[in-house]
Amino acid sequence: MPPLVFTSPSLSTKLPLLHHSTIPSATHSHRPHLSGDPPRTVVITSGKGGVGKTTATANLSASLARLGFRVTSIDADAGLRNLDLLLGLENRVHFTASDVFSGECRLDQALIRDRRFNNLHLLCLSKPRSKLPLSFGSKTITYLVDALKTLEPDNPVQFILIDCPAGVDAGFVTAIAPADEAILVTTPDITALRDADRVAGLLECDGIKDIKIVVNRVRADLVRGEDMMSPLDVQEMLGLPLLGVIPEDAEVIRSTNRGSPLVLNDPPAPAGIAFEQAAWRLVEGDTMTAVALEEADRQPKRGFGWFSFFGR
Numbered sequence: 001m002p003p004l005v006f007t008s009p010s011l012s013t014k015l016p017l018l019h020h021s022t023i024p025s026a027t028h029s030h031r032p033h034l035s036g037d038p039p040r041t042v043v044i045t046s047g048k049g050g051v052g053k054t055t056a057t058a059n060l061s062a063s064l065a066r067l068g069f070r071v072t073s074i075d076a077d078a079g080l081r082n083l084d085l086l087l088g089l090e091n092r093v094h095f096t097a098s099d100v101f102s103g104e105c106r107l108d109q110a111l112i113r114d115r116r117f118n119n120l121h122l123l124c125l126s127k128p129r130s131k132l133p134l135s136f137g138s139k140t141i142t143y144l145v146d147a148l149k150t151l152e153p154d155n156p157v158q159f160i161l162i163d164c165p166a167g168v169d170a171g172f173v174t175a176i177a178p179a180d181e182a183i184l185v186t187t188p189d190i191t192a193l194r195d196a197d198r199v200a201g202l203l204e205c206d207g208i209k210d211i212k213i214v215v216n217r218v219r220a221d222l223v224r225g226e227d228m229m230s231p232l233d234v235q236e237m238l239g240l241p242l243l244g245v246i247p248e249d250a251e252v253i254r255s256t257n258r259g260s261p262l263v264l265n266d267p268p269a270p271a272g273i274a275f276e277q278a279a280w281r282l283v284e285g286d287t288m289t290a291v292a293l294e295e296a297d298r299q300p301k302r303g304f305g306w307f308s309f310f311g312r
């Protein structure tokens with residue numbers, strides 16, 4: 001394995017004033033208290049494809065960056081890379097981690113700085129539609145993440161988020177290897193839940209004990225009509241703490257096509273607010289409590305009514 005060279009004039013200088021300070025946070029005017037020992041390495045996984053892993057990674061990354069944390073997001077879905085699209089950075093991916101390991105560039109050159117947040121970087125493992133070299137496995141990615149952690153000793157990264165590929169094959173095993181924590185994204189349907197349950201078991205076998213769930217694409221009308229499982233049902237079936245409940249929201253698709261994470265929408269969209277709340281809980285090591293429907297219906301609507309419908 002060639003040695004990695006980490007010196008970078010652009011990254012080793014002190015960060016200039018973050019231009020994101022001009023973008024108001026959708027729901028919060030103060031910063032959450034960071035729990036745990038940074039850098040925290042969090043894998044966003046699911047088992048089933050298409051449930052919202054990349055959407056969650058992009059929105060949590062943007063939220064954390066806007067809150068002022070230094071974030072590096074790794075697109076570990078090598079075959080179907082699209083985190084760059086969701087962050088609107090597709091034209092700036094000149095080098096990838098594979099190029100670092102083949103000796104074509106330094107690690108800092110493969111880090112793509114976000115246009116809106118100086119403190120948010122994206123790292124793709126490989127070029128679109130190109131496969132990872134077979135030698136790129138758990139040890140390689142762990143080595144890479146260790147290198148990211150020490151890249152800037154004066155201004156170290158605080159969150160490394162890893163967008164995991166679907167399935168439980170080699171790509172999954174690689175993506176979870178460096179993580180200490182996992183966010184398990186699921187939709188409230190039985191196929192996604194079965195896969196999520198399997199993945200939770202595999203994560204635990206791998207030594208990842210801190211696993212929280214995000215229930216995505218929830219429709220309050222269907223839950224009320226008992227045509228969709230409620231977040232409480234999902235939580236009880238998986239037996240894991242709940243980080244967030246994200247509603248089905250057409251704005252997700254619009255923001256994906258614009259290459260701008262939904263959490264940056266002004267005025268805020270319901271799913272954007274829910275992702276921001278999840279990011280806030282992630283920072284603080286907090287979870288939410290799903291409530292039973294009868295209890296939710298009894299509660300007076302306060303603030304964003306939709307959210308008190310599902311939890312507190």
Ligand code: ADP
Nearest residue numbers: 049050051052053054055217247248249252253
């Ligand atoms: P994954 O990374 O798990 O394969 P994606 O994040 O790419 O999933 O999402 C799959 C599709 O679902 C995308 O078209 C995305 O826009 C859509 N989607 C994700 N979350 C929501 C949501 N809360 N509301 C509406 N559409 C969503």
Ligand code: MG
Nearest residue numbers: 053054055077
């Ligand atoms: Mg994806």
